[in-house]
Amino acid sequence: MRQKEKVTIYDISKKLNISAATVSRALNDSDRVSLKTKELVLKTAKELNYQQNALALALKSGRTFNVGVVVPYINHTFFASVIRGIEEELEPKGYHVIICQTHENVESEAKQIKTLLNTHIDGIFISVSKTTESVKHIEEVRDEGVPLIFFDRKKDISGVSSVTINDFEGAYEATTHLIQQGYTNIAHIGGDHKLEIYKHRYDGYIAALKAHNLPVNDDLLLQVNSTVEAGIEAVKSLLKNNISFDAIFSASDYVALGSMRELRANGFKIPEDVGVVGFSNEPFTKYLERPLTTVGQTPVLMGQIAAQVFLEQITDVKKNFRVEKKVVLSPELYTRDTSIKKGS
Amino acid sequence: MRQKEKVTIYDISKKLNISAATVSRALNDSDRVSLKTKELVLKTAKELNYQQNALALALKSGRTFNVGVVVPYINHTFFASVIRGIEEELEPKGYHVIICQTHENVESEAKQIKTLLNTHIDGIFISVSKTTESVKHIEEVRDEGVPLIFFDRKKDISGVSSVTINDFEGAYEATTHLIQQGYTNIAHIGGDHKLEIYKHRYDGYIAALKAHNLPVNDDLLLQVNSTVEAGIEAVKSLLKNNISFDAIFSASDYVALGSMRELRANGFKIPEDVGVVGFSNEPFTKYLERPLTTVGQTPVLMGQIAAQVFLEQITDVKKNFRVEKKVVLSPELYTRDTSIKKGS
DNA sequence: TTGTACGCGTTATCAT
């Protein structure tokens, strides 16, 4: 009833009256075994239902064929989709994906990385937490010689690869789209600039305004958390302070949704009175009765690319050199109902 | 620049001029070491920044402190949330979570399980794919003595624990709610009965009708895939065939959404003309302008409970006996706009 | 209390 005894190369060697070393060689298709014994070994291996012990191999070789993925929360659509991409790209190569959550907490992040390193992972993919400022725990990964790949939320560390999307470009396109639709007084509800992504989205917004000779109005600049409630509050404060605007470019779909609710509650029509564009292409955005225009980030693709970068890195490490690769993906603007000014 | 050399118990033993065995004992807080050497070892271990090699331990003990989670797709909200629950419950105990996707494909499922077993996982959590009929590959897990826990989508296999929600109850409550709101002609758009969950939801619907002396009308019974498009098609076919109904209980939120779109396109008002209830409490349901009434499944909790069952199982195995535990969670009806018949 | 020796399953090195 308990554990089936596993068959080892010794079982095969005994049965065939040869040494375990020969069996190992045959199994690894070495060219220093006679074809005859090779076939014999392979045959009996199949008969005995031999499975290589991954643990012993890992102890010997130092490679576990496990990679770690560290994200704030795995059930956030974006992260879950990136992980999906990583898994799908790596699974065929024999890798397993271990997931860790940081809950946006640096200490937790550091701890997760530590235990991950201790399990002799072959690589780490990470999207840093909002509270991550010191990067000592991340540099340690690099210093241990473990391939490390940032995705989406990165930190600037030399010798570390990253896959991100061009947040600047996404924001620039979104803002330009609003301008082209005839909106001229565009508010930007962004996020904390400690996260590069929010800084870049802000920059893209500013650049688009300038490129179209529109003034930058500080009153129209807000920084909030990425929640529906924060969106509601943001609009409330704009309205309370009598700040006039005819469009909102939000760095978050949730904030965009909250904004729209509050706007409608105050009698504003969308997109007639106010145009709204979000960011992330959260699944809910396309299911709204008035689907939300938003910037898509191709998260599954991001995961796939990150995995590919990892695989390259692995082979580079073997060749004893390190390449720092920075991939920047292009975002995609999903033009939907909330930003199309009909008949204006 | 390459791999920092790891420090082992031998390094400590050499430095202290004692045997590695003594170091091991000290590190494991054995009572067969003098307090003095124990402290000494612990101190130098810290100095040398010693980390136990998890691989060597795993090879020796057979325990890896890794568990596998097998789901159709990790980026589906429900599964991602269950995984989150599992991770949060197990991480403090030192376990890592390995994720595998089956893409709703049995062959893939079997393969994933196989490679998972080969990495000497300490347990497996699984929600079976839609196409899973034969369960040989799953029985193998049990037969190898590896703790196995089904969640949500289970199969009836003796000796295997499971954590599910009471789909019958959820459907019963949802249907009863519609009846209490005054709807009498309730259609049920369900899913393939090969998946227990859909069968149970169907049964709950039927039971609720009978309990309230309402007739069961076969014309109102449909089985479709869980997509928006399928919901649209389902309503189209009902309308085309002139089948009258004043409410829909859908086994899927996506189908419910599609249904509502098609109904509105045909001039029906929700909930005035037709009441709608979905299933799963997908995130988008509460963000709709008219939030959808739906049955919530507490996925994070499901994951936590599954993890707890696993932990119990682990200790049971040590005691050399097996317990088959079946946990059934109660669903929660989220009563929202689409089923509240105002002023009728 | 401490040390010696072995085994977990593999692969690599050195002989043969």
Added chain:
DNA sequence: ATGATAACGCGTACAA
């Protein structure tokens, strides 16, 4: 072409 042996890092039965 094949075999014997060491080594990966650890825990532990046995001996001292």
